[in-house]
Amino acid sequence: MSGKAHQDARHYTVDELMISVLSSFFEDGDQACNGMASFLPVCAFMLARLTHAPGLVWLASATGLEPRPAKVPASTLESELWSDSVMYMEQYGDFWNYAMNGRWLQKFCVGAAQLDMYGNANNSVIGADFHAPKVRLPGTAGLGDMGSLGKLLYYWNPNHSPRSLVEKVDFVSAAGYLGGGDEREDLGLTGGPQAVVTNLAVLDFEPESKRMRLRSAHRGVTVDDIRAATGFELVIPTDVPTTPEPTDDQVRLIREVIDPDGMRKREFRAS
Amino acid sequence: MSGKAHQDARHYTVDELMISVLSSFFEDGDQACNGMASFLPVCAFMLARLTHAPGLVWLASATGLEPRPAKVPASTLESELWSDSVMYMEQYGDFWNYAMNGRWLQKFCVGAAQLDMYGNANNSVIGADFHAPKVRLPGTAGLGDMGSLGKLLYYWNPNHSPRSLVEKVDFVSAAGYLGGGDEREDLGLTGGPQAVVTNLAVLDFEPESKRMRLRSAHRGVTVDDIRAATGFELVIPTDVPTTPEPTDDQVRLIREVIDPDGMRKREFRAS
């Protein structure tokens, strides 16, 4: 009861917390790019650029370089987002020249319908039969590439649950650490998943086993809450810190400047 | 003596004859493109478009589509040539998409420092040692590709001589019929050299052996003249026709409309 009261008193909502955490991964000199349905990543990039990382290079929707949108629009794949860009990058011939190269666009911030204990992602099918699946998901799009091209991947998940965080994905649409340990490295792949930011916690990967690990719990969320909401056994360190909370200034920027229309809340189930 | 007088009475020069013959190879619906130092091909394309092949698609210097130059300029790789184009085609990403495909840009009209009895071309080195050649030639440029990409190649040679038409090229910069017979086909290559238009004759290739063959002799040139000027044994048919001569109208178009500055004569040795 006091916990609830405590929560109500917060100056931020969970989407704002997640945006704040995500933004901390993007620094001056990094190049970031978003795809469709990516309100949280877009908010995180815009927040980083307004605060600690003014020199973060942003390629909106993989096409508009260094745009100056008034705010987050109703789609992250439409022209309002890349208004006032310094370059329109053609995708087939141009964008992939850079994206296939580990030197550029090193960090990707993406969502996935399923993630497993080794950070493998599934956006393809739920069920065992690829050609008659229980659920046909949208498809791998560019993520199937990014998982193998030496990128550092930052996943976001607004609905931390045993259905979205599973022991083994039904289908590997994007490579994480595969079966764990050195398996990814043995295939000649560098980079890989770095963190998973959910509505309950921040997760990362144990360096040796490559198993997903609890890095911090959001304020008001217990380790047991997180265990119960995860479809496999997380690595849980002895001390679990609380996730750093957004500053007043960050919250104000998100609400008043970056996303006054609240597009970021679309990704969260009504609750 | 009467032969000489006869020649002097002609209404055309040999460059105009060669242009007329070359133009006959390019028809409505073909796509043609020129490279640098290609005055004769450019004149031939322009002549074809003004006469029998108004629908010949011309990609000037592999960049300017359907240009309307006032005349042939001093370089076939400069912007005057592609003035008033309907498209500028970017070369790396765009031009080679079409040129690598046998469906487009099927016919190429080019020169080579050496051609051998099977139509192999050399624009690389004279001499046996590639890394210390007797003569370093300009290099294969795009010809090394066109020889292997299923194109129909039309060579022009303003100096028919045993030095330019040799038994075996010192270096194969562009594939002809290789060792003759089915050798080219066995490598999976289609297309190949179709004709060689020189200042003395028109040559083509015997269908079975793929040996170079005399197709017609220019007016006033004897078979013996041609034999003497060729560095290998040509296939000589029983009847050798005279090369069709340019019409009055063709000559007028070349002199007055296409190339009033006489750029086409640059390729011919002072004689």
Place this chain on the structure above:
Amino acid sequence: MDSKVTTIDEAISTHVQHGDVVALQNMATQAAPMAAVRELIRQEKRGLGVVVLVGGIAVDWLSFAGVMDRLIGAAVTMEQFGLCQRYRKAVESGRVRVEELSETALNARLGAGARNLPYLPTRGLIGTDLIRQNPDNLRLVEDPFGGPAVVACRALVPDVALVHAHRVDPEGNVQYKPTTLWPDIGIFPKAARKVIVTAEEIVPSDILRRSPDRTVLPGFVVDAVVEVPYGAHPTSFFPEYRYDSDFHLAWAKVSRDDGAAQDFLDKHVLSPRSQAEYLSAAGGAAMMSRLRGEEGA
């Protein structure tokens, strides 16, 4: 240089055969040649394979209408308007078969098709199940120079590509206004055997000659040219008009119900006998000015 100008009816009936592989310009809610898509449905084409980078409402309709039986692409979704429910149902029932490719693998397959190469390599999707799932077209091969293995992506040559453009001349030279170019235009029409271009307007070549650097497709690869104003509606076509939210929402709302979905298709696809009638049914002048206005064009 004969004129290639024709009607959408004629273009589709002449150049698209049952069973063809059709490359469709498309993103989730962007730049789809919707007039051509509706004509495929009206002409009851069957057994089409559809190639998309990211399919949207077009793929949903083609799945529902029984036009397509296979998809080759990287994703299908209407983004903020949700998954394509008729496509989902068709795939989940096994009626539409999916060849799922990552973006670089799709680009490589089409790039090889365009360039007459047997394959092009990518280093994307190594480690994923997409390779195992698709041995006919994806194969891990060694680097002959001793470097890392690559995924060889087999050449794909669609029978026909459908694209929508801002303007085109009668010979088929295609221009876009200054805007971002979707990947489709970069490779789809170059790989395909035939190309049908719909455009907001057909203009004389002399207009294109004023800005030859904006021509993105040479006429010699184009087979048919059709003028279709608002030809991408209900998807967006920058900088002319944005996607039609109301229209997408209306479809999303009815699409799970067989009868209601059929009524929607009857009204918007089967009944209109012209682009004018289609636009009128979709909201007419008010709709058009709303979509232009909101774009701030």
Place this chain on the structure above:
Amino acid sequence: MDSKVTTIDEAISTHVQHGDVVALQNMATQAAPMAAVRELIRQEKRGLGVVVLVGGIAVDWLSFAGVMDRLIGAAVTMEQFGLCQRYRKAVESGRVRVEELSETALNARLGAGARNLPYLPTRGLIGTDLIRQNPDNLRLVEDPFGGPAVVACRALVPDVALVHAHRVDPEGNVQYKPTTLWPDIGIFPKAARKVIVTAEEIVPSDILRRSPDRTVLPGFVVDAVVEVPYGAHPTSFFPEYRYDSDFHLAWAKVSRDDGAAQDFLDKHVLSPRSQAEYLSAAGGAAMMSRLRGEEGA
């Protein structure tokens, strides 16, 4: 977003080391970054490998001055001004080694370098001696799908690319005016580890934002930016100015003679302490207006 604006002296001394592989924008008489080339000579760089599609006077000078000891490219010629005699002499004497590639092979090597692939294939040059001559970088390999063999072209990653552009902003975003784009800009700077851009003018980013579709190179790949008006002289730079015929003819005339060629380089490369002095020695205002005027700009 720190400014990358610097001087040509600083750019070359910081980013080009002895022995580097330098990718040089160039056609026979077109669009070469000549101010950067002259600086390579002035700084007495040694042992450079030079990558060109078609090299011209720049390659002739770099060969003569002893800056380069290898060339990777498809051709070297000054077209109507004749072969590059100093380059020829250097190659014929064995002092400069040539890796000769066809255009598709060069594009494939650089394309692989840009995309971090071990190789890209071509079907060009099959049957030529170019493959046999270059086993380190060209290898005939089977198609895993049973199609025809291809030539695998090993990735090439130049240490630095030198390009000249119409305008660039301080962050390195590069624009060309409406013109034909040479292949170099399509791939050379994308493949290279570092990129030095010289430009006719440096402009604020806001100018570029008015026509983002004309930006061809993103600032994040560019390391140094230098303003050099007439930076391509004596080569042409459409639509600004044409090649300098007199200059090319003058060089062609003296280039076979060691002493006269050295005098020419002294006057035009070693003596001028600035671009202004260079232009003045090359004919000054009269020359510039002639080259602009003849272009009909």
